[in-house]
Amino acid sequence: MLIRKPTDIPFSEVTPQSLYLRRREFFQAAASGALAAATVLAPRGAGAQTGPKLPNVRKTPYGQGERLNSYADVTGYNNFYEFGTGKEDPAANAKDFTGRPWTIKVDGRVKNAGDHDIDSFIKPYALEERIYRLRCVEGWSMVIPWVGIPLADVINRLEPEPGARFVEFTTLNDARRMPGLNVPVLRWPYVEGLRMDEAMNPLSILAVGVYGEALPGQNGAPIRLVVPWKYGFKSTKSIVRIRFTDSEPRNSWQVSAPREYGFYANVNPEVDHPRWSQATERRLGEFRRRPTEMFNGYGDQVARMYAGMDLRKNF
Amino acid sequence: MKGFTTFRRLVFAAALVPAAALTYGAFTNNLTANPIDYITDITGLTALTFLTLSLTVTPLRRLTGRNELIKLRRMLGLFAFFYACLHLSTWVVLDWFFDFASMTSDVVERPFITLGMVTFLLLLPLAVTSTAGMIRRLGKRWQQLHRLVYVAAITAVVHFWWVVKADFREPRLWAVALSVLLGFRAWWTLRTRLPSRS
Ligand code: HEM
Numbered sequence: 001m002l003i004r005k006p007t008d009i010p011f012s013e014v015t016p017q018s019l020y021l022r023r024r025e026f027f028q029a030a031a032s033g034a035l036a037a038a039t040v041l042a043p044r045g046a047g048a049q050t051g052p053k054l055p056n057v058r059k060t061p062y063g064q065g066e067r068l069n070s071y072a073d074v075t076g077y078n079n080f081y082e083f084g085t086g087k088e089d090p091a092a093n094a095k096d097f098t099g100r101p102w103t104i105k106v107d108g109r110v111k112n113a114g115d116h117d118i119d120s121f122i123k124p125y126a127l128e129e130r131i132y133r134l135r136c137v138e139g140w141s142m143v144i145p146w147v148g149i150p151l152a153d154v155i156n157r158l159e160p161e162p163g164a165r166f167v168e169f170t171t172l173n174d175a176r177r178m179p180g181l182n183v184p185v186l187r188w189p190y191v192e193g194l195r196m197d198e199a200m201n202p203l204s205i206l207a208v209g210v211y212g213e214a215l216p217g218q219n220g221a222p223i224r225l226v227v228p229w230k231y232g233f234k235s236t237k238s239i240v241r242i243r244f245t246d247s248e249p250r251n252s253w254q255v256s257a258p259r260e261y262g263f264y265a266n267v268n269p270e271v272d273h274p275r276w277s278q279a280t281e282r283r284l285g286e287f288r289r290r291p292t293e294m295f296n297g298y299g300d301q302v303a304r305m306y307a308g309m310d311l312r313k314n315f
Numbered sequence: 316m317k318g319f320t321t322f323r324r325l326v327f328a329a330a331l332v333p334a335a336a337l338t339y340g341a342f343t344n345n346l347t348a349n350p351i352d353y354i355t356d357i358t359g360l361t362a363l364t365f366l367t368l369s370l371t372v373t374p375l376r377r378l379t380g381r382n383e384l385i386k387l388r389r390m391l392g393l394f395a396f397f398y399a400c401l402h403l404s405t406w407v408v409l410d411w412f413f414d415f416a417s418m419t420s421d422v423v424e425r426p427f428i429t430l431g432m433v434t435f436l437l438l439l440p441l442a443v444t445s446t447a448g449m450i451r452r453l454g455k456r457w458q459q460l461h462r463l464v465y466v467a468a469i470t471a472v473v474h475f476w477w478v479v480k481a482d483f484r485e486p487r488l489w490a491v492a493l494s495v496l497l498g499f500r501a502w503w504t505l506r507t508r509l510p511s512r513s
Binding site for chain 2: 069072073076077081085088138140155183185186253256257275277280282284285287288289307
């Protein structure tokens, strides 16, 4: 079950200013070592929080005690190929992206199929803050304070039919708003999926905010999946469609390179990517690599879903 | 001639710009949220750039007849090696911090790292034998040895190709450029060696 630690830390104290300065320390170490010179370090410019706060966000015990990555890191270093394949492309190309108006199409084996307006879609649920680790399949990681709603609550309200064994998520496919879609680097639209028990796991959320504010475009505005025990690419951004199905969805990365990316994509230090090791990762802002944890450290909550499965085959 | 010396100096200064920009970026903390990855990419790309530029000298010389261009070749090649050294050092010091066990298994198990290492080891003897004394001492064998640069350029592009996850536009561009440069040599050799039929 969940490891619940009581907490009443107000949001403002979750993010001490000193953490923004961690990369300065890092570079002081790296630069003085590598370049052996005096260091005159300026903080990384833009990226201060500017937007209005989301109202009534409930604190949760998730991730308390983790050192957060700065807002600048979280919103400035992204893999979101719909906005370009460079790490800083999404922030640049999503500047004018708005997540309103926005419709989410719900279909497949589900009772409450239909088109849902984003605001009425999320209205029934209380917003929660969840501080989660995010591990990218490329070997870097961050700690991010998401604001979202439990996916299980959403699914229960949509009332899947008995045959619904998987949930498929689709990202917006609008090249006028997402210039990266003009380049066929992946099969568009971006599709991801979860097994129903994974989707119903209490860790799975639909995020609508980060750092107490509405999601910026580069982080998957206006609504995205977050499944922290899986590599980041599973966490579908800018969702326009949720489909309930009886067969395993063919997720975009698996279609692109089936030898390298599977359906499950659970963080696993023992199963390497065919081209690089997954045993270690670099937490952004830190100098030394750290060992990667099984299920990204969420084994207590998720390992039993995979009992008896060969995780080497189901990578 | 004087103009050309100035040009060479300008090329030399320009070749230092990427290193200077990285240094400046390090001190102003402006190398993305993942500076180590960024430095790795920039030094690798710059090494490949100079390697490719060094291969443009001969075709340009043949096409323009400006033989003084040859004086640029060694400098371009040595800058390729210089950035390859920075690239390798980034990997050894910043990425793995002298964790030789992990680095060794990476070289053995990861083909893209293996090819990076192969490329470096191909460039190393070329850099070492780039002095005037070595050129004199090795004579004809110098030419033969330095043909390794073609192999190094190919392994460098394949190394790049194997780094990439899905967006192959950039490595494809390098592969095309390299094909043109090597193709030119093949064409030139055929043209000059074979008797003309017309
Ligand atoms: C000495 C052994 C070498 C090692 C261990 C090595 C390692 C690496 C690594 C770890 C990356 C980055 C992968 C990533 O971004 O995830 C990389 C990228 C790259 N390397 Fe190397 N490399 C070596 C030699 C070379 C040489 C000699 C060249 C060129 C002459 C080269 C050119 C490149 C290029 C062009 C990239 C891609 C940059 C990009 O993604 O924009 N590498 N290499």
